Amino acid sequence: MGLLLRWSGSAVAGLALAAAALAPPAEGQTPDADAIKRGEYIFNAAGCLGCHTDEKNKGPRLAGGRALRTPFGTFHGPNITPDPTHGIGAWTEAQFLRALREGRGADGSHLFPAFPYTSFTGMTDADAKDLWAYLRAQPAVAQPNKPHDLGFPYNIRALMMAWNWLFFSPGEFRPDASPTPELKRGAYLVNALGHCGECHTPRNFFGATRGDMKMAGAVLGDGAVPNLTPDPDTGIGKWSPDDLVELLKSGMTPEGDFVGSEMGEVVANTTGKLTDADRRAIVAYLRSLPPIRHHVRKPAAK
Ligand code: HEC
Ligand code: HEC
Known part of the structure; x- marks a missing residue:
């Protein structure tokens, strides 16, 4: 019986292949x-x-x-x-x-x-x-x-x-040992899809992102990219989760300003187009990172 099933299975697969080869290429x-x-x-x-x-x-x-x-x-x-x-x-x-x-x-x-x-x-x-x-x-x-x-x-x-x-x-992407499903999703959105670290993590001499300074803020061109770790003084430690979610959605800061430059583009093309659940997952993940004290200074104007 098993043999018969397998035989007929491959025969069906063969037929399907032949049909696909004969069918005119779909649009x-x-x-x-x-x-x-x-x-x-x-x-x-x-x-x-x-x-x-x-x-x-x-x-x-x-x-x-x-x-x-x-x-x-x-x-x-x-x-x-x-x-x-x-x-x-x-x-x-x-x-x-x-x-x-x-x-x-x-x-x-x-x-x-x-x-x-x-x-x-x-x-x-x-x-x-x-x-x-x-x-x-x-x-x-x-x-x-x-x-x-x-x-x-x-x-x-x-x-x-x-x-x-x-x-x-x-x-x-393999997330660290058994976080909650929300943290797992947030880690995937931040690290694998959103590539937030490509701007928010400082780079070494060769242009590779530094593993020891993940999301700790960096200099990009002649601007500063903020520290997204939960450090209270130099990072996002004092932001409420709702304020962060709002920033990712509309670009608005708690002071009523709007993020500009590269982040304005990220909000318009990326984080503003996600579901609320995904924005919350991103924020939960950022708040779970090890806090790193790192104040990013704008490079002096040339
Ligand atoms: C930060 C800028 C940036 C982002 C974001 C980006 N790309 Fe690219 N992509 C580039 C650059 C620059 C190259 C050319 C690299 C090279 O020449 O070696 C490239 C090359 C490619 C190539 C190879 C094309 C070729 O002709 O060899 C593909 C495919 C591609 N990108 C797809 C994507 C997709 C899909 C996404 C989103 C998941 C994406 N890229 C996001 C900058 C980007
Ligand atoms: C192309 C570079 C770039 C990418 C990619 C990027 N950012 Fe940003 N981000 C910036 C810059 C530059 C600022 C500062 C904008 C400003 O102050 O007007 C910023 C600001 C922020 C802020 C505000 C923090 C503060 O202290 O003011 C948050 C939150 C943030 N980004 C989250 C993210 C997340 C989450 C991702 C990934 C989905 C991401 N960013 C991807 C460049 C980037």
Whole structure:
């Protein structure tokens, strides 16, 4: 009986395969609508829009060209629309998952960590696949990529191999020993999707985030990125959870000001688009971090 079932099972699978091969290719192989919808939420939670859209120059959505200034030079976010020549239309899902997980381009070359794969490596396979379905469903734009403008030796892709060996631990996110489901969710949203530490954690000489100063605040360009650990004097220790949730939702501080600069963009594209439950999970997680006393000073004006 068991044997028979298995036989008929594989026969059915074989038939389905044959049918799939015969069927005319569906419109761009339309992935299912639920996956696209879930993928849109991941896309927002992971903040993919900003770096891949040149909003300042009214560039087409996800078609690249946004200039990202770093101490190592200026990167330009590439085109990630489904255009087969200039975007990622010729990529397979497996190549996309490898880009997020290992920081590799379609041809296997090393991507620069200006693309925060160092955070996205923690994304679950299910979320990464939904994100892929969403990206495939966006309009293709035939806009060529702008080259990065990097100084020597940072322009050498192969150097990323050494950098990864020193600083990168790939793999799906595994939260610390048995926190509550809310803390687990918050940790995932902050570390793997929201990549908050890419701005809020200071970096070492090589541009890698410092493990001993997680979320303790940093200098970014000519601005200060605040300390998000629960230290009462230099961090968020005196904020109420509700005030923090409100800031993530609308960008408004308890004084009635609105966060600007990079964080304004994060609120508009990312935290403002999450569910309230997810915003609360982020806040619960931040408040559970070890407090680090670290006052971030703005660099002196040049
Ligand atoms: C902080 C800016 C930033 C964010 C956020 C970001 N990217 Fe990128 N991304 C880049 C840069 C810069 C590169 C180019 C890296 C390189 O050339 O080595 C890149 C490269 C890529 C590539 C490889 C493209 C190619 O042609 O090789 C893919 C795919 C990609 N990003 C997808 C995403 C997705 C999906 C998200 C959201 C989960 C995302 N990116 C979020 C900056 C960003
Ligand atoms: C691209 C850089 C960047 C990213 C990514 C980023 N932030 Fe921020 N964040 C900033 C900057 C810059 C400020 C200061 C804004 C201001 O004062 O106008 C800030 C301010 C804040 C504040 C206000 C703290 C205070 O003391 O005023 C909170 C809370 C915050 N960020 C949370 C987050 C969370 C949670 C994430 C991840 C979902 C995140 N940020 C991702 C750059 C960033």
